[in-house]
Amino acid sequence: MSKKNIQDKLLIFALGGVGEIGKNMYVVQYGNDIVVVDAGLKFPEEDMLGIDIVIPDITYLTENRDKVRGILITHGHEDHIGGLPYVLKHLNVPLYATKLTLGLIEGKLKEAGLLGETKRILINAESEVQLGSIKASFFKTNHSIPDSVGVCLDTPEGTVVHTGDFKFDHTPVNNQYADLQRIADIGRRGVLALLSDSTNAERAGFTPSESMIGSELEDIFRKATQRVVVATFASNVHRIQQVVNAAIATKRKIAVVGRSMVNVVTIASELGYLNIPEGTIIEPEEINKMAADRVAVLSTGSQGEPMSALTRMARSTHRKVDIMPGDTVIIAATPIPGNERYVGRTVDELFRLGANVIYGPGSVSGVHVSGHGSQEELKLMLNLIRPKYFIPIHGEYRMLRQHALLGEAVGIERENIFIVDNGDTVEFQAGTARKGSKVPAGNVLIDGLGVGDVGNIVLRDRKLLSQDGILVVVVTLSKQDGAILSGPDIISRGFVYVRESEGLLEEANRIVTSTLHKLMNDKVNEWASLKTNVKDALGRFLYEQTRRRPMILPIIMEV
Amino acid sequence: MSKKNIQDKLLIFALGGVGEIGKNMYVVQYGNDIVVVDAGLKFPEEDMLGIDIVIPDITYLTENRDKVRGILITHGHEDHIGGLPYVLKHLNVPLYATKLTLGLIEGKLKEAGLLGETKRILINAESEVQLGSIKASFFKTNHSIPDSVGVCLDTPEGTVVHTGDFKFDHTPVNNQYADLQRIADIGRRGVLALLSDSTNAERAGFTPSESMIGSELEDIFRKATQRVVVATFASNVHRIQQVVNAAIATKRKIAVVGRSMVNVVTIASELGYLNIPEGTIIEPEEINKMAADRVAVLSTGSQGEPMSALTRMARSTHRKVDIMPGDTVIIAATPIPGNERYVGRTVDELFRLGANVIYGPGSVSGVHVSGHGSQEELKLMLNLIRPKYFIPIHGEYRMLRQHALLGEAVGIERENIFIVDNGDTVEFQAGTARKGSKVPAGNVLIDGLGVGDVGNIVLRDRKLLSQDGILVVVVTLSKQDGAILSGPDIISRGFVYVRESEGLLEEANRIVTSTLHKLMNDKVNEWASLKTNVKDALGRFLYEQTRRRPMILPIIMEV
Structure with missing residues (x-):
């Protein structure tokens, strides 16, 4: 452990991942050494119209770029690695990740043209990495993607543990056991603060083992008299392995469809995380040449995603x-x-085609288990680590809150539990913790190639446009006497179906004309006034007639 | 039973309610007699931007208005009565409903100014109504609103039973027992066709009794040291009664908030469906004057609805x-x-305020039970009625399909089960059934005061506008030589934040100018060509620069 400087403090905060599901990014800073854990993306909320993805605001990191020692990645899910192409563009720092995780990241960096310039360090559960005054080590966990790790950060102020996403799976597929002994040993040595995954903190009991699904799948494969199509998360390599096993056991070949599924199957096979005997995979084109009961299809689309x-x-x-x-x-x-409605619609359409669809109408079906630990597992982690301070992470506020209650239940002092928002810092000095000042944090919206160029005004306009559309009112006035030279022409988009509403638009036209005439008579001729008056008069009329409030854009030209 | 005419057929079809949850409207026609069951609304799907509600297309009924003998209403939920104000405006026919249902409908008709002109007939479970050649009788069912009935229609071709929405609750609140004996008796006499509620056909087992909630509520009320706020569906009068009981048992007064909650509590109390001792209800203004542990609040908002x-x-x-x-x-x-995200957000915000929030993170919590029967109850109904033909209704396609499988399981011939879409008719003649021709059916969209004036084109425009916004390009050309007299001016709404993107818009301006100059040189001067060319050139440029496709509206004026 490095020397302790009496003035230095330990800071812990999230730039993403608390009060939300997604864009995970946690920061541990001691003095001049900053270590970042994960750099994820989030999918847009329903009020972020037209937005493709959301990433964390990394202003704090770019302003302190000389202090950032590296980014540690816990596992290869999008909400933990998806922000990297954007973050690394502004912050060229070394990346530490396990083999499969690095494989998935490298695909992304290649696409973004960042592969060459990014220093990538392969780690495993035995690695130790010195990052300035902070020593990082790792421990294996169970999760819905292989090669997931938790992070142990020894700082001069004490040890900080970040669980990553985890469950405790006592019968893991591929024998990827969690490092119970190592986790216990970290706890035995004493932990200052634990940051732990809250995703399933609302769920009682234990999350079932992934391996439960294998026999269920094989059963369904065996009973099927024709083709079997399995849709699951592309990143769930354990699940994919079990689909492969079921196919082999029932003498079926497998076609892989969907870009991300092909991508993950390729990378995971190359790196040795998937065991697929040669000759098992066929091209989708070959399906129709084969007997239906000799074919399985592995596909994306388990969330009913439109494309x-x-x-x-x-x-x-x-x-x-x-x-x-x-x-x-x-x-x-x-x-x-x-996504419930999307999935429901897909199930409906598959049934209409005559398929036998196996899906989970409730929250649990025999063909899916969560990758996140439920309450008993969260308590087990808390008791293995026995931290002095506890910061629930990775979850909406209600999940953090439920996780905090679990922390209290296992005996952590209530005042030692910090439920934080993104940007809230917790400061540790001389063994005690308190809420520190805030650092900048928030959503950076990505729309197409634009990063951060869509803000609240644009989103508000999109919302208005989506509700009642827009009317553009064009009129040309004479510079000399203000007489109407052409127009008013009213163009409607997304407001009413014009052919059905001719009378309404004709009347709207008259309202604009008479408003302008009145203004002329009153000698009002500043553009701003003209526009405001036209907008108000027309808006009032349309609301009375239709109870709708389209956006109104008056365009007044003078020639 | 009326005389049978050898040429007459029995027709059964849905104008709403199959392949969807909502806008229930079923039609039974024998010869020249049409009986309608329910007239509901549906809330818009996520791609129906800006739409307020959706009602069934009743073209078939208005075209056969002289044959419509009446509308029978099974219960007072919006998806069964919400379309009435629109339907009755075009189709002035008698309405038959039980007391509470009629009370709720009358409120709606009053608002719509239709109360005076609508003939309303109060029925109860003992009523018999002759509607031309069709005799209607009714049977009590259990559901999440009191006074729900199923309908039995004796036609010359045979008996048709429509269950309405139902569950079998053996310990109902207010002793509203289902008419098991009457249902069994209908079955004993022989039923040609059953139309039965499929909402919970995906759910195994029995739906728990509403009365289970009472003790749970009382328990929570007893443990609460401060105020208790209960949010539930306004129409769930049984639930409201149990909240009242829990409040009385724990010596709390009740404030009622939310427009629809106040409305239902008023009507249900007046009609005797709610038993609230005098002095129990207080005004919301009085809350702050009372000790916190003497107050309960009954509220709307259980779905996280924004307002x-x-x-x-x-x-x-x-x-x-x-x-x-x-x-x-x-x-x-x-x-x-x-609605999951809305509810989640509300829970988060309540927790942030320091409240103790009791909610159901999974599909079942101790404070809610469904009003619809699960698989065992659906099979019980099928076996009580033992119909020759079965038409699952009230559900998305997958629910109808699961219900059909239950029908097969209890012994109905597969070819005697009809899964239909809205507008598909099933024809019965001489004791046998077949699919008949289609009648017009579909969604009528209501946006503000507009009924049906928003169609696919408007919705497509709203969708486009919501994704990437709109750019209006204004330019004035000289009539004589086509020279640009003013502009191009580019106005952006919902595309990019202008201040951040000045360079982009300036460049866009240059693109428009050079496109127009080129066209002038080539002697292209028809407006349509000019507009198309400007749109294409600008669209291409913006897509290259931003990967977005805003709507582009070129406005070219000649003076």
Whole structure:
């Protein structure tokens, strides 16, 4: 452990991941040494119209770029690695990750043209990394993607543990056991602060083992008389392995469809995380040449995503795979909140095609288990680590709150538990902690190539436009006497179907004309007044007639 | 039973309610006699931007208005009565409903100015109504609103049973027992076709009794040391009664907040469906004058609806009720699919205010049960009625499909089960059934005062506008030589934040100018060409620069 400087403080804060599910990014700073854990993205909320993805605001890191010693990545999920192409563009610092995680990241960096300039360091659960005064080590955890680790950071002020995403799976697929002994040993040595995954803090009991799914899948494969299509998360390599196993056990070949599924299967096979015997995988084009009961399809689309392979199959618009009556379709996932309707629609369409669809109408089906630990596992982690301070992370506020209650239940002092917002710092000095000042934190919205150029005004306009559309009112006035030379012309988009509403728009036209005439008579001729008056008069009229408030854009030209 | 005419057929079809949850409207026609069951609304799907509500297309009924003998209403939920103000405007026919249902409908008709001209007939479970050649009788069912009935229609071709929405609750609140004997008797006499509620056909087992909630509520009320706020569906009078009982048992007064909650409590109390001792209800203004442990609040907002009372309390913008640290808030409902994020946000905000929030993170909590029967109850109904033909109704396609499988399981012939879309007719003649021709059916969208004036083109425009906004390009050309007299001016709404993107818009300006100059040189001067060329050139440029596709509206004026 490095020497302790009496003036130095330990700071812990989140730039993303608390009060939300997604864009995880946590920061541990001691003196002049900053260590970042994860750099994820978040998918837009329903009021972020037109936005593609959301990443954390990293102003604090770019302003302190000379202090950032590296970014440690816990695992290869998008909400932990998806922000990297944007973050590394502004902050060229070394990246530490395990083999599969690094493999997935490298694909992203290549696409972003950042692979060459990024220093990437392969770690495993035995690695120790000195990052200035902070020593990082790692411990294996169970999660819905292989090669997940937790992080142990020894700082001069004490040890900080970050669990990453985890569950305790006592019968893991591929024998990827969690490092119970190492975790216990970290706890035995004494931990100042624990940051732990709160995703399932609302859920009682234990999360079932991933391996429970294997026999269920094999059962369904065995009973199926025609083709079997399995949709699941592309990143769930354990699940994919079990689909492969079920296919082999029932003498089926596997076609892989969907860009991200092909990508993950390729990388995970190359790196040795998937065991697929040669000759098992076939090209999607070959499906139709084979007997239906000799074929399985592994697909994306378990969330009903509109452009995904399964959705296209369900709509009969997939170029290579047609669903036939009697085919079996397994959706091996539960809908992420917000996706229920999409998934429901996909199931409906598959049933209409005559498929036998196996899906989880409730929260648990036999073909999906969560990758996050439930309350008993969270308490187990708390008791293995026995930290002095506890910061629940990775969850909406209500999940952090429930996790805090679990912390109290296992005996952590209430005042030693910090529920924080993104940007709230917790300061540790001389063994005690308190809330420190705030650092900048927030959502950076990405729309197409634009990073941060869509803000509240643009989003508010999109919202208004989406509700009642827009009317553009064009009129040309004479510079000399203000007489109307042409127009008013009213162009409507997203307001009413014009052919049905001719009378309304004609009347609107008259309102604009008479408003302008009145203003002329009153000698009002500043543009701003003219526009405001036209907007108000027309807006009032349309609201009375339709109870709608379209955006009104008056364009007044003088020639 | 009326005389049978050998040429007459029995037709059954849905104008709303199959392949969807909402806008229930079923039609039974024998010869020249049409009986309608229910006239509901549906809330808009997420791609129906700006739409307020959706009602069924009733073209078939208006075209056959002289044959429509009446509308029978099974119960007072919006998805069964909410379309009435629109339907009755075009179709003035008698309405048959039970007391509470009629009370709720009358409120709606009054608002719509239709109360006077609508013939309303009060029925109860003993009523028999002759509607041309069709005799209607009714049977009590259990559901999440009192006074729910199923309908039995004796036609010359045979008996048709429509269950309405139902569960079998063996310990109902207020002793509202289902008419098991009457249902069994209908079955004993022989039923040609059953139309039965499929809402919970995906759910195994039995739906728990509403009365289970009472003791749970009382328990929470007893433990609460401060105020208790309960949010639930306004129409769930049984639930409201249990909240009242819990408040009385724990010596609390009740304030009622939220427009629809006040409305239902008033009507249900007046009609005798709620038993609230005098002095129990207080005005919301009085809350702050009373000891916190003597107060309960009954509120709307269990779905996290943005404008509801609970949401406003959670955001500290309710004018009369502030949530204090230590208050208990019970959300006695589960989120309807699509509302999960809204409810989650409300829970988060309440927790942030320091409230103790009791909600159901999974699909079932101790403070909510469904009003719809699960698989065992659906099978019980099928076996009580033992119909020859079965048409699952009231549900998305996957629910109808699961219900059909239950029908097969209890022994109905597969070819005697009809899964239909809205508008598909099933024809019965001489005891056998077949799919008949289609009648017009679909969604009529209501936006403000407009009924049906928003169609696919308007919705497509709203979708485009919501994603990337709009750019209006204004330019004035000389009539004589086509020279640019003013502009191009580019106005952006919902595209980019202008101040951040000045360079982009300046460049866009240059693109428009050079496009126009080139066209002038090539002697292209038809407006349509000019507009298309400007649109294409600008669209291409913006997509290259931003990967966005805003709507582009070129406005070219000639003077």
